[in-house]
Amino acid sequence: MAEQPLPERQSPLEPDYHPGSHGNFEHGVDVILSETRPGSILQLGAWPGEEKRLIEVIRKVTGLALPDGAGGGASSGARAVFGFAPGKFTVVDEAEGLAATFAGVITPAIGTLTDLSHGRTAIRIAGPKAEWVMAKFFAIDFALPAFPLGAGRSTNHHDIFAQIQRSGADQFDIYVFRSFARSFWKALCHASEEVGYEVQ
Amino acid sequence: MLITCPYCGPRDVIEFTYQGDGNRERPQPASQDLDAWNAYVYDRLNPAGDHNEIWQHSGGCRAHLRVVRNTITHEILSTAFARGGHKAEGRS
Numbered sequence: 301m302a303e304q305p306l307p308e309r310q311s312p313l314e315p316d317y318h319p320g321s322h323g324n325f326e327h328g329v330d331v332i333l334s335e336t337r338p339g340s341i342l343q344l345g346a347w348p349g350e351e352k353r354l355i356e357v358i359r360k361v362t363g364l365a366l367p368d369g370a371g372g373g374a375s376s377g378a379r380a381v382f383g384f385a386p387g388k389f390t391v392v393d394e395a396e397g398l399a400a401t402f403a404g405v406i407t408p409a410i411g412t413l414t415d416l417s418h419g420r421t422a423i424r425i426a427g428p429k430a431e432w433v434m435a436k437f438f439a440i441d442f443a444l445p446a447f448p449l450g451a452g453r454s455t456n457h458h459d460i461f462a463q464i465q466r467s468g469a470d471q472f473d474i475y476v477f478r479s480f481a482r483s484f485w486k487a488l489c490h491a492s493e494e495v496g497y498e499v500q
Numbered sequence: 501m502l503i504t505c506p507y508c509g510p511r512d513v514i515e516f517t518y519q520g521d522g523n524r525e526r527p528q529p530a531s532q533d534l535d536a537w538n539a540y541v542y543d544r545l546n547p548a549g550d551h552n553e554i555w556q557h558s559g560g561c562r563a564h565l566r567v568v569r570n571t572i573t574h575e576i577l578s579t580a581f582a583r584g585g586h587k588a589e590g591r592s
């Protein structure tokens with residue numbers, strides 16, 4: 301891993317990122333949209349039979365313990381992790397450089413590390429109508445018992461692949477391909493108009 | 501039509517890609533048994549009823565799955581990971 305600092309990252313949403321209240325907000329803002337801009341977004345994969353060892357590595361590096369089961373996850377505010385496929389995990393950190401930390405401990409016998417920090421855009425939707433807006437976008441169950449706190453889901457919106465983590469009772473973090481992020485963002489803004497939304 | 505991915509749970513069929521008949525037995529790559537290759541490429545059971553199929557959850561976890569689907573009713577009778585050989589029992 302390179303030691304020099306990474307170049308300044310620019311948001312792909314920028315031309316269509318307009319802080320303030322929008323849509324039908326006369327009776328209140330029911331969702332808040334934001335780009336969280338984490339410094340590190342990694343994809344980790346375990347070889348067959350090595351999943352437990354990888355989960356242990358993740359715990360040691362991030363301090364986050366993955367719960368058992370498909371799509372399980374956890375977050376601590378600055379860091380987040382969730383399973384998105386068998387033996388595969390997304391790990392996110394507010395700070396840059398998480399790839400270098402993992403590179404030293406994910407040995408070739410355990411699995412693989414892919415640094416997607418510049419390849420994904422992280423969008424957060426929060427508020428009392430977050431589930432409602434998400435349910436218009438994705439054909440999965442967003443109710444808390446079916447999609448618990450910290451859990452992750454892999455799905456897509458009109459062929460835009462999305463990884464979603466529930467980061468609060470009424471809050472979701474959506475990871476989309478950077479190249480599709482602005483299109484997705486505009487669609488999400490349109491979908492939020494009816495409930496009134498604020499961009500932060 | 502809903503397919504229950506062993507990892508992701510029930511999802512709309514639009515998230516999946518059909519990967520073909522799950523009954524095919526691919527000959528060894530070096531095989532010169534023309535009848536075996538012919539059967540692999542062309543022979544299909546085409547049942548009116550339960551059918552072994554390979555699907556990929558391409559719009560989700562991307563796992564390849566063994567699926568038994570009824571070709572008359574589209575009922576999904578079972579799903580399992582294809583890992584470990586498509587004719588072997590899947591892990592779930």
Ligand SMILES: [Zn+2]
Pocket residue numbers: 505506507508509557560561562563
């Ligand atoms: Zn799946």
